[in-house]
Amino acid sequence: MGNILEHIYQRRSIRKYKPDPVPRETLLDLLRAAMAAPSAVNKQPWDFIVLTQPERLAALQEMLPYGKYACPAAIVVCGRLDLAHTEPDGSYWVQDCSAATENLLLAAAGLGLGTVWVGVYPIRERVEAVRQVLNIPPYAVPLNVILVGYPDEEKLPQTRFREDRVHWENW
Secondary structure: OOOHHHHHHHOOEOOOEOOOOOOHHHHHHHHHHHHOOOOHHHOOOEEEEEEOOHHHHHHHHOOOOOOOOOOOEEEEEEEEOOOOOEEOOEEOHHHHHHHHHHHHHHHHHHOOOEEEEEEOOOOHHHHHHHHHHHOOOOOEEEEEEEEEEOEOOOOOOOOOOOHHHOOOOOO
């Protein structure tokens, strides 16, 4: 599995994929990692839609202006409004599903897969289009689409660390 920091730095947005299919068990490993994420009050307000059939991928990608990359698989991360922890001023589903997404991305990097995070929410038109194509119920919101596959491009690891963005004790 290697050093976790190596995998974090190695995680890059990949937009060129080999046509090789991602095994079902590998996709399940990614979902196990996603569901290991923390969530507010441990509500785990997520569902995932896995697509591997080319015609289903094409129908989904038609709705995504920034997700039209040929890939063998995609995972749609959906927030369950009916399960999310809520406060009078809002819900934590976006944070919870984003944590699950990051776990998925890091697990993919550790398994030698490439991914790219394609945003859906909060763009209403994209949310509704993806909801319609995938028959997502009204109590769930597609947060993002993660394209998954074996990379057909190489990107060097990087940290993006900027010391000028770090504040100690106060701003």
